[in-house]
Amino acid sequence: MKIESAELLRLEVPLVAPFRTSFGTQTRRDVLLLHLVTAEAEGWAECVAMEDPLYSSEYTEAAHRVIADHLLPRLFGIPDLTAAGVAPALAGVRGHRMAKAAVEAAVLDAQLRAAGLSLGEYLGATQPQVVSGVSVGIHDSLESLLGTVAGYLADGYARIKLKIEPGWDLEPVAATRREFGDIPLQVDANAAYTRSHARHLARLDEFGLLLIEQPFDEEDIAAHAELSRIVTTPVCLDESIVSARAAFDAIRAGACSVVNIKPGRVGGYLEARRVHDVCAAAGVGVWAGGMLETGIGRAANLALAALPGFTLPSDISGSARYFAQDITEPFEPVDGRIAVPAGPGIGVSPLPEALATCTVRRESVPVPS
Ligand code: NPQ
Numbered sequence: 156m157k158i159e160s161a162e163l164l165r166l167e168v169p170l171v172a173p174f175r176t177s178f179g180t181q182t183r184r185d186v187l188l189l190h191l192v193t194a195e196a197e198g199w200a201e202c203v204a205m206e207d208p209l210y211s212s213e214y215t216e217a218a219h220r221v222i223a224d225h226l227l228p229r230l231f232g233i234p235d236l237t238a239a240g241v242a243p244a245l246a247g248v249r250g251h252r253m254a255k256a257a258v259e260a261a262v263l264d265a266q267l268r269a270a271g272l273s274l275g276e277y278l279g280a281t282q283p284q285v286v287s288g289v290s291v292g293i294h295d296s297l298e299s300l301l302g303t304v305a306g307y308l309a310d311g312y313a314r315i316k317l318k319i320e321p322g323w324d325l326e327p328v329a330a331t332r333r334e335f336g337d338i339p340l341q342v343d344a345n346a347a348y349t350r351s352h353a354r355h356l357a358r359l360d361e362f363g364l365l366l367i368e369q370p371f372d373e374e375d376i377a378a379h380a381e382l383s384r385i386v387t388t389p390v391c392l393d394e395s396i397v398s399a400r401a402a403f404d405a406i407r408a409g410a411c412s413v414v415n416i417k418p419g420r421v422g423g424y425l426e427a428r429r430v431h432d433v434c435a436a437a438g439v440g441v442w443a444g445g446m447l448e449t450g451i452g453r454a455a456n457l458a459l460a461a462l463p464g465f466t467l468p469s470d471i472s473g474s475a476r477y478f479a480q481d482i483t484e485p486f487e488p489v490d491g492r493i494a495v496p497a498g499p500g501i502g503v504s505p506l507p508e509a510l511a512t513c514t515v516r517r518e519s520v521p522v523p524s
């Protein structure tokens with residue numbers, strides 16, 4: 156396979172409601188899509204970087220530029236390009252994992268569409284559906300939080316994740332338990348705490364949470380290991396796990412007993428599968444994270460989340476959780492599960508009208524002849 160043309164698309168998609176985390180309040184998704192054309196098939200991928208470098212150091216505009224100026228040029232001219240060859244060809248560029256993940260995913264989609272194979276089949280998916288959970292932002296009051304959670308439970312979501320930060324932790328968890336009883340419940344701090352909060356976080360133990368996700372800085376593996384020794388709630392890492400090696404080292408350090416897998420954060424679906432394999436070998440459960448993807452990223456995440464080691468409910472929600480209008484046929488949970496697409500590649504494509512509505516910029520990346 157050889158890349159014949161490449162285009163980057165930027166979309167502005169409004170969120171149905173503001174989403175507040177410890178790193179700020181988002182009201183829209185600044186989406187970066189990559190569209191590749193080869194002689195055999197086209198490939199689509201979504202880059203999960205967010206508009207500002209708040210979740211991680213990557214951000215959309217930087218990912219856009221590094222893909223156009225540094226990543227794609229290293230692939231142009233490779234005549235027998237496959238997804239497995241992408242990471243080695245890009246290894247000279249340091250970092251930029253979310254950008255690299257999008258490039259590899261677009262090549263993989265084209266390769267699989269050409270072969271008539273679904274991403275789930277390619278990755279080794281064993282589950283026809285994925286258990287769908289939902290991530291709930293920080294609210295201004297307990298009353299409004301409980302109203303939001305009630306709505307998601309009525310929508311059939313099988314697990315609730317509450318975003319927490321200092322000043323918004325024990326009370327929202329206690330209120331949610333009081334109101335809804337023994338539902339599957341977990342929390343995510345997006346690195347808002349420091350080691351000095353360890354004793355405070357141990358007070359979450361009485362609520363029987365599935366896990367506490369990334370309380371401390373992404374580079375502070377030692378603090379997570381220390382917390383793991385004093386709490387009974389399983390500690391899960393998200394931001395810290397940037398590769399299969401990082402997962403191996405964090406597990407060995409005793410920093411986590413659960414791992415959130417996001418293909419963008421680790422540099423692609425192939426590395427994400429290696430994270431899954433490392434965790435499975437260590438007896439560490441994994442689950443699929445989410446980055447407010449449109450249907451393009453969501454479809455691919457579903458395929459990965461159907462691997463056998465994904466034993467905890469995912470952060471893959473229905474399209475309507477985030478968007479009034481998705482850019483693909485919308486995904487919808489049925490009885491708390493979302494079906495894994497079965498068609499070739501990621502199994503979905505952008506709907507031209509929906510894409511036209513939210514596209515704000517396009518850049519063709521010239522392929523040298
Ligand atoms: C997490 N995701 O697990 C992330 C954080 C997150 C579903 O909680 C725009 C783009 C807004 C990416 C908000 C969930 C975002 C974003 C939150 C990622 O840590």
Ligand code: MG
Pocket residue numbers: 343345368369393394415444
């Ligand atoms: Mg997280």
